[in-house]
C-alpha cells in the first residue's frame with residue numbers, strides 16, 4: 144500500500160476518535176443489553192455504567208475513578224451542566240472504558256439506554272446548619288425525574304442512589320419503579336458505604352490498626368441517629384470502653400456534618416464519597432460478573448426490621464442484592480440505638496413514599 148494512504152487511514156481513525164464525546168452515538172445503544180460482554184473500542188470486556196450528576200463535586204472524581212475501573216467498558220456522564228468539558232477531560236485518560244457525555248434533559252434517555260449500572264449523585268448538597276432532610280424539597284423531584292427515565296430506558300439496570308436524603312430518596316425511587324411496573328427490589332441500593340468507610344477509619348485510629356484491616360458493619364439509614372455502627376461486631380474482634388463507644392458512635396453519625404462544617408459553605412463530602420461510591424459500585428459490578436462472597440452494607444428493601452427499607456449487610460450477585468443479611472446479636476447500647484433509628488427512619492421513608500403517591 145502507498146505510504147500516503149496509510150497516513151490517511153491513521154488520520155481518519157484519529158479524527159473519528161476525536162468526535163466531541165457528547166455528539167458520539169453509542170453503536171449498540173438499541174440493543175438495551177443490560178448484560179455484559181459488550182466489546183468496547185479499547186478492547187476491554189465489561190459493563191456499561193452511567194453517572195447522573197457527573198459534573199458535580201462527587202460526580203467528577205467518581206467519573207475519574209470509574210474510568211480507571213477495568214470492569215467498566217463504557218462510561219456515560221450525564222448532567223444538566225458542564226458535561227462536555229468533564230467528558231473531554233476524563234476521556235483523555237488512557238484506560239479501557241469509552242467515555243461519552245450527555246448534556247441536559249433532552250439527552251437523558253440516550254445516556255441511559257443499555258446501561259448495566261446507574262450511579263446517581265445528582266442534587267444539591269448541604270450547607271452548615273442544614274440537615275439532610277432539608278435537601279428533600281429540591282432533591283426529591285430530581286431523583287423522581289431521573290428514576291422515571293431509568294424505568295423507561297434501562298429498567299434492568301442496578302441503581303446506586305447517592306442523592307440525599309437517602310432515607311427518603313430510595314423510597315421515592317422504589318415508588319417510581321413500582322408505578323412504572325419495573326420495580327425489582329434487588330436492583331435498587333441506597334449508598335451508605337461512606338458510613339462504613341468512616342467507621343473503619345475512626346475505629347482503626349482508636350485501635351491503632353490499619354483501616355484496611357478493620358470491618359465495621361453500619362446499619363439503619365444515612366442520617367444522624369439512623370446511622371448505627373455495630374461496634375460489638377467489629378472485625379478483628381475487640382472490646383471498647385464505654386467512652387470509646389460514645390466517641391466512635393457520635394463521630395460516625397456526624398461524619399457528614401464534620402465535613403460540611405469544615406467546608407464552611409462550599410458543600411459536603413465529595414472526595415471520600417467518590418471513593419466510597421466507587422468501592423460500592425465495584426462490589427456491585429463484581430457481583431454482576433458472578434464473583435461470590437461479596438458482602439457490603441446498603442440501604443435496601445428489607446424485612447430485617449418491620450420497616451420497608453433498612454441498611455444492613457447484603458450479599459451482592461448477578462441480580463444485585465441476592466440476600467439481605469440479618470443484623471446479628473446486638474448489645475443493649477445498640478438495641479437502644481436501633482429503636483431511635485427506626486423512629487426517625489419510619490418518618491423519612493413515609494415522606495418519600497407520599498411524595499410520589501400524592
Ligand SMILES: NC(=O)C1=CN([C@@H]2O[C@H](COP(=O)(O)OP(=O)(O)OC[C@H]3O[C@@H](n4cnc5c(N)ncnc54)[C@H](O)[C@@H]3O)[C@@H](O)[C@H]2O)C=CC1
Pocket residue numbers: 195196197198199200201202221222223224264265266267268269278282285288289304305306307308309334335336337338365410411412413416
Ligand atoms: N449517600 C451519601 O453518603 C452522600 C450523599 N451526598 C449527596 O450527594 C448529592 C450530590 O452532592 P455533590 O456532588 O457534592 O453536589 P454538587 O452540587 O457538587 O453536584 C451535584 C450535581 O448534580 C447536578 N444536577 C442537578 N440536577 C440534576 C438533574 N436533574 N439531573 C442531573 N444532574 C443534576 C448538578 O448540576 C451538579 O453538577 C447531594 O444530595 C449530597 O447530599 C453527599 C455525600 C455523601
Ligand SMILES: O=C([O-])CC(=O)C(=O)O
Pocket residue numbers: 268269275307337398399400402403411412
Ligand atoms: O453530610 C452530608 O450532607 C453528605 C453526606 O451524606 C455525608 O457526608 O455523609
